[in-house]
Amino acid sequence: xxxxxxxxxxxxxxxxxxxxxxxxxxxxxxxxxxxxxxxxxxxxxxxxxxxxxxxxxxxxxxxxxxxxxxxxxxxxxxxxxxxxxxxxxxxxxxxxxxxxxxxxxxxxxxxxxxxxxxxxxxxxxxxxxxxxxxxxxxxxxxxxxxxxxxxxxxxxxxxxxxxxxxxxxxxxxxxxxxxxxxxxxxxxxxxxxxxxxxxxxxxxxxxxxxxxxxxxxxxxxxxxxxxxxxxxxxxxxxxxxxxxxxxxxxxxxxxxxxxxxxxxxxxxxxxxxxxxxxxxxxxxxxxxxxxxxxxxxxxxxxxxxxxxxxxxxxxxxxxxxxxxxxxxxxxxxxxxx
Amino acid sequence: xxxxxxxxxxxxxxxxxxxxxxxxxxxxxxxxxxxxxxxxxxxxxxxxxxxxxxxxxxxxxxxxxxxxxxxxxxxxxxxxxxxxxxxxxxxxxxxxxxxxxxxxxxxxxxxxxxxxxxxxxxxxxxxxxxxxxxxxxxxxxxxxxxxxxxxxxxxxxxxxxxxxxxxxxxxxxxxxxxxxxxxxxxxxxxxxxxxxxxxxxxxxxxxxxxxxxxxxxxxxxxxxxxxxxxxxxxxxxxxxxxxxxxxxxxxxxxxxxxxxxxxxxxxxxxxxxxxxxxxxxxxxxxxxxxxxxxxxxxxxxxxxxxxxxxxxxxxxxxxxxxxxxxxxxxxxxxxxxxxxxxxxxxxxxxxxxxxxxxxxxxxxxxxxxxxxxxxxxxxxxxxxxxxxxxxxxxxxxxxxxxxxxxxxxxxxxxxxxxxxxxxxxxxxxxxxxxxxxxxxxxxxxxxxxxxxxxxxxxxxxxxxxxxxxxx
Ligand code: HEM
Ligand SMILES: [Cu+2]
Ligand SMILES: [Cu+2]
Numbered sequence: 116x117x118x119x120x121x122x123x124x125x126x127x128x129x130x131x132x133x134x135x136x137x138x139x140x141x142x143x144x145x146x147x148x149x150x151x152x153x154x155x156x157x158x159x160x161x162x163x164x165x166x167x168x169x170x171x172x173x174x175x176x177x178x179x180x181x182x183x184x185x186x187x188x189x190x191x192x193x194x195x196x197x198x199x200x201x202x203x204x205x206x207x208x209x210x211x212x213x214x215x216x217x218x219x220x221x222x223x224x225x226x227x228x229x230x231x232x233x234x235x236x237x238x239x240x241x242x243x244x245x246x247x248x249x250x251x252x253x254x255x256x257x258x259x260x261x262x263x264x265x266x267x268x269x270x271x272x273x274x275x276x277x278x279x280x281x282x283x284x285x286x287x288x289x290x291x292x293x294x295x296x297x298x299x300x301x302x303x304x305x306x307x308x309x310x311x312x313x314x315x316x317x318x319x320x321x322x323x324x325x326x327x328x329x330x331x332x333x334x335x336x337x338x339x340x341x342x343x344x345x346x347x348x349x350x351x352x353x354x355x356x357x358x359x360x361x362x363x364x365x366x367x368x369x370x371x372x373x374x375x376x377x378x379x380x381x382x383x384x385x386x387x388x389x390x391x392x393x394x395x396x397x398x399x400x401x402x403x404x405x406x407x408x409x410x411x412x413x414x415x416x417x418x419x420x421x422x423x424x425x426x427x428x429x430x431x432x433x434x435x436x437x438x439x440x441x442x443x444x445x446x447x448x449x450x451x452x
Numbered sequence: 453x454x455x456x457x458x459x460x461x462x463x464x465x466x467x468x469x470x471x472x473x474x475x476x477x478x479x480x481x482x483x484x485x486x487x488x489x490x491x492x493x494x495x496x497x498x499x500x501x502x503x504x505x506x507x508x509x510x511x512x513x514x515x516x517x518x519x520x521x522x523x524x525x526x527x528x529x530x531x532x533x534x535x536x537x538x539x540x541x542x543x544x545x546x547x548x549x550x551x552x553x554x555x556x557x558x559x560x561x562x563x564x565x566x567x568x569x570x571x572x573x574x575x576x577x578x579x580x581x582x583x584x585x586x587x588x589x590x591x592x593x594x595x596x597x598x599x600x601x602x603x604x605x606x607x608x609x610x611x612x613x614x615x616x617x618x619x620x621x622x623x624x625x626x627x628x629x630x631x632x633x634x635x636x637x638x639x640x641x642x643x644x645x646x647x648x649x650x651x652x653x654x655x656x657x658x659x660x661x662x663x664x665x666x667x668x669x670x671x672x673x674x675x676x677x678x679x680x681x682x683x684x685x686x687x688x689x690x691x692x693x694x695x696x697x698x699x700x701x702x703x704x705x706x707x708x709x710x711x712x713x714x715x716x717x718x719x720x721x722x723x724x725x726x727x728x729x730x731x732x733x734x735x736x737x738x739x740x741x742x743x744x745x746x747x748x749x750x751x752x753x754x755x756x757x758x759x760x761x762x763x764x765x766x767x768x769x770x771x772x773x774x775x776x777x778x779x780x781x782x783x784x785x786x787x788x789x790x791x792x793x794x795x796x797x798x799x800x801x802x803x804x805x806x807x808x809x810x811x812x813x814x815x816x817x818x819x820x821x822x823x824x825x826x827x828x829x830x831x832x833x834x835x836x837x838x839x840x841x842x843x844x845x846x847x848x849x850x851x852x853x854x855x856x857x858x859x860x861x862x863x864x865x866x867x868x869x870x871x872x873x874x875x876x877x878x879x880x881x882x883x884x885x886x887x888x889x890x891x892x893x894x895x896x897x898x899x900x901x902x903x904x905x906x907x908x909x910x911x912x913x914x915x916x917x918x919x920x921x922x923x
Contacts, residue, residue, distance in 0.1 A: 143490070146490030146491070146493065150490065150491075150493050150494055154494075160494070160572065161572045259888060260869075260873050260888040260891075261873050261874070266872065266873060267805060267874075269801060269802055269804075269805045270805055270806075270872050270873075270874070271872075273796050273797075273799075273802045273805075273806065273872065274868070274869075274872035276796065277792060277793055277796055277868065280792045281789045281792060281793075284785060284788050284789055284792070285785065285789075287763070288763075288781070288784075288785045291763045291766055291767050292766065292781060294766075294767055294768045295766060295768065295769055295770075295771035295773070297768060298768055298769060298770040298771070299768040300768075301764070301767055301768050303764070306764045306767075309760075310709075310756060310757075310760050310764075313756050313760060314752070314756045317752055317755065317756055318752065321748045321749070321751075321752065324748070324799070325744065325745060325748060328744075328799045328800065328801045328802075329741060329744060329800065331800075331801035332737075332740065332741075332800045332801060332804075333733070333800070333801075333804045334733055334737055334740070335733065351570065392566070392570050393564075393566055393567045393570040394564055394565075394566075394567070394666060394670070396731075396808055398808075398876075400874065400885050404873075404874060404885040404886055405873070405874045406804075406805050406806075406809065406874040408804065409731060409804060409807060409808075410731050410732075410733055411731045411732050411733075413666050413667065413670075413732060413734070414566065414666050415665065415666050415667075416666065416667055416732070416734045417734070418731075418732065418733040418734055419733055420733065431883075431885050433876060433883070433885070435807070435808040435809075435876050436564075436808060437497075437560050437564075437567075437878040438567065438570075439497075439558075439567065439570065439571050439572065440494075440497065440558070440571070440572050442497075442878065442879070442880075443876075443878075443879035443880050443881060443882070443883065444883070446883065
């Protein structure tokens with residue numbers, strides 16, 4: 116493992132040297148977080164061309180906008196609302212940008228063509244994008260992969276069963292392949308008998324696994340009632356939690372959203388998940404960065420996802436169904452108390 | 453040389469030009485996900501779409517081209533329609549390139565409704581994409597129907613499906629490749645009809661503004677996609693059934709068991725697609741359970757009859773190991789391993805943790821890249837070498853095979869580890885929670901490059917013989 120990490124460090128250094136030579140942190144952040152919707156001087160994308168934006172708008176407005184556009188839209192900030200209208204009601208998502216990161220990005224936007232050295236003073240801030248703590252973002256960084264202990268039981272069983280069976284298949288193929296160095300006629304009757312054994316035992320194994328696993332499905336049953344119902348509405352590229360259902364984009368602006376969702380631990384929550392445009396995903400990750408529960412957010416339908424949280428903390432929610440240019444940035448989070 | 457053989461040569465050329473390009477797009481995607489080449493990030497999703505549709509299409513036509521050649525040994529498909537298939541496919545590919553490279557169309561390979569209408573690409577790009585898929589679908593439908601016609605003319609469909617074997621007869625002799633091809637082509641007609649229905653629904657919304665039902669379209673889409681990918685593999689298996697025995701010096705004949713197994717595949721494959729909708733909780737629950745049962749059951753005939761049969765064929769055989777026979781053998785292994793990954797993911801309880809993580813590309817890349825691709829490449833080499841008869845170097849071929857195996861499985865392993873660690877699929881870059889996804893991407897790009905170089909060596913070997921045959 117150590118060795119792997121070492122090799123990786125060397126490799127990633129090489130990649131980053133190749134890719135980011137002469138690139139400031141602000142530019143790096145911009146390329147990682149913003150480029151899928153914005154350009155600098157190359158015209159409109161999902162959002163406006165940001166060339167000269169630091170002259171167009173006030174510094175404080177920009178600084179806040181980059182960090183919490185969702186809040187500003189909710190507060191009906193006039194500039195933000197006008198922009199939203201101009202950009203076909205596609206809201207810019209909250210990407211959990213920290214104040215320092217916002218400074219770096221703005222420094223880059225103020226002077227996009229400058230050499231890295233010019234904005235070198237910003238380089239002292241951590242070069243990673245993962246220490247976000249703002250309300251819309253996650254609380255923890257997971258540069259480290261989950262370990263056996265944190266990966267989740269289902270994931271471990273699935274992964275190691277796969278590795279084991281794959282290994283057996285490889286060994287059998289190599290063994291059978293090696294027998295060709297010693298050609299013989301084989302007894303087909305015996306082979307057919309063996310096949311029968313395989314078929315019968317295979318069928319039993321399959322039925323056994325079916326019986327065990329089919330009782331563990333995530334579908335809501337009619338017998339239990341949830342303690343708490345939360346409506347989750349997806350729209351490119353954000354989620355809205357509310358206590359009432361939302362069935363259209365107009366309703367989305369009249370309904371009162373839950374700005375920071377808190378859920379008591381050990382209660383059964385039902386999320387009623389839907390979408391107002393494309394199909395999205397609604398996947399709750401736990402604090403170890405492992406998928407905890409998920410369902411699809413499909414327009415015209417409401418999926419009921421039931422979960423019971425036992426550990427308090429911040430749970431990120433990611434969109435897991437590809438939904439367009441900023442799919443990988445579509446996210447929210449909830450807090451379990 | 454007759455026209456049919458010329459067409460096979462044309463397919464070989466088309467595949468060997470398109471595959472490396474699409475593969476490079478794959479490496480590019482992995483590099484972007486590793487946080488290298490940020491400038492290409494805005495192209496991630498358009499390239500993902502091109503790569504996905506392109507690869508599925510290339511390996512479907514590759515498998516069809518090989519199967520056509522095998523079917524032509526026993527009966528006579530129309531040479532004119534075979535040429536038509538090349539022309540139609542080329543037009544479809546050009547339209548696809550236009551909508552992605554100029555229109556930046558990026559709805560993903562299965563263009564899930566209503567995303568094509570909701571993206572940040574112009575309407576003409578979506579329309580061109582739908583047109584491209586319509587041209588491809590219509591072309592392939594006609595091609596499949598002609599192959600079925602040719603088979604039915606010689607055997608009748610019931611005999612071609614081996615029903616007489618199931619009834620207890622042993623005559624007439626129907627080659628297993630014909631039985632499997634018939635099963636695959638019937639599945640193909642069904643899935644293309646579902647695909648056509650999807651396109652009609654899209655057009656109705658585009659032209660007449662009729663709003664569609666997202667769940668219905670998703671069912672049709674995955675019926676189409678799932679069956680198309682599976683039948684491509686079956687066609688490849690049909691080719692192996694026909695050609696591998698020539699290298700083992702033993703016959704591989706159809707019998708009752710082979711017939712039963714492939715007929716049950718035909719019945720089961722249509723129900724297994726439900727496993728793509730497990731996370732749509734509004735889908736009737738009966739379908740969900742049916743999906744898991746069908747997914748498990750569809751692996752039994754494949755594993756117990758085909759894989760077991762192939763191993764029995766090779767066991768202590770007087771084997772002639774060449775690039776072709778080794779690729780076939782490895783392909784069956786890749787099919788089996790990918791199948792295991794698929795069956796695990798088709799367990800509903802597992803799917804709720806693995807759905808739309810990189811486990812999904814992990815398993816389907818296994819049976820495509822280390823399965824179907826090797827089947828088709830194996831047959832292509834067989835075809836040109838049989839006609840060119842140039843001297844071969846087994847040592848050099850072993851180098852090629854090692855690069856394909858080490859590069860391929862290294863690349864795949866990174867997908868599997870990522871999936872097990874909850875890294876989502878289709879993320880241009882990874883957020884903080886799954887930032888480790890970037891490391892796996894970096895390794896994967898390196899491994900994929902090894903595969904790519906192995907492929908280039910293969911292309912040189914096959915290309916030399918291709919030129920020789922072409923004369
Ligand atoms: C070494 C060769 C290949 C490389 C490096 C490669 C790489 C990739 C990558 C990075 C993705 C995106 C994964 C993600 O969701 O984040 C992808 C998706 C995909 N690949 Fe490949 N791939 C290769 C070969 C193939 C082959 C042979 C096929 C044959 C069918 C294929 C079919 C697909 C499909 C259908 C998708 C999904 C596209 C979508 O989600 O819309 N790939 N590939
Ligand atoms: Cu989304
Ligand atoms: Cu999304």
